[in-house]
Amino acid sequence: MLLFIAPQLCASVERPPSGNDWIHEIAFDGYRIQMRVEDGNVTLKTRNGLDWTPKFGAIATAAGALPDCIVDGEIVALDHQGSPDFAGLQASLSDGKTDELIFFAFDLLFLGGQDLRQQSLMDRKQALKGLIEKSFGKDQAEVRYVEHFESGGEAVLKSACRMSLEGIVSKRAAARYASGRTSAWTKSTQPMVFSPPNQRTRFSAISLGRGLSRVAKMTPQRAKKNAQTSIQVIPPERLHSRSRD
Numbered sequence: 232m233l234l235f236i237a238p239q240l241c242a243s244v245e246r247p248p249s250g251n252d253w254i255h256e257i258a259f260d261g262y263r264i265q266m267r268v269e270d271g272n273v274t275l276k277t278r279n280g281l282d283w284t285p286k287f288g289a290i291a292t293a294a295g296a297l298p299d300c301i302v303d304g305e306i307v308a309l310d311h312q313g314s315p316d317f318a319g320l321q322a323s324l325s326d327g328k329t330d331e332l333i334f335f336a337f338d339l340l341f342l343g344g345q346d347l348r349q350q351s352l353m354d355r356k357q358a359l360k361g362l363i364e365k366s367f368g369k370d371q372a373e374v375r376y377v378e379h380f381e382s383g384g385e386a387v388l389k390s391a392c393r394m395s396l397e398g399i400v401s402k403r404a405a406a407r408y409a410s411g412r413t414s415a416w417t418k419s420t421q422p423m424v425f426s427p428p429n430q431r432t433r434f435s436a437i438s439l440g441r442g443l444s445r446v447a448k449m450t451p452q453r454a455k456k457n458a459q460t461s462i463q464v465i466p467p468e469r470l471h472s473r474s475r476d
Contacts, residue, residue, distance in 0.1 A: 247388050252404055305335050305337070340355075
């Protein structure tokens, strides 16, 4: 297997693409990490190829249960409500207390020495889901599979807005994995939401809000229902992300 693969990156768009040839994932606010496992030895590298394995001991230990593979994903801290918390992630790294962090896996690049990058995204995700469930079971802890929605990108984005999440990542279902920024992966972020001064809640690029656990279990039908809720918005400001854009 290769020692490191430059990650595929997202093109920023105002609205998610439509059509049945796209799938949609919730955008996390964490650190993009490439996990490499060979003979039980785990390496965790940043999007720039820096070796951060010592920073994430619990994740590396858990990932040792995987067969030889290279997995693309993101390390995230969750707050007490189950929402991604980038400030909490930074604090965990600063304090050296990273046992509660989670690696969310969304793509499989190599498996057992076989290069999967030329296969379709859906084939790679199916293999990844099976790999993680076989290794960790349904109750995943340090390493978790990222579910996706196969239709309704606009509805999923509106649901993300409703729950104060950052946005969504949309990917062509049949696309191969290509390093660098491509049009096959896009990221659409939520507009800024305003409430009356006495009801205003904290919102920033480092806090993706409440309801991630519900998003993880949301079906496309429920996403469409939630999207019907009206909210007052203004045109979006670009929020800097450390993850897939």
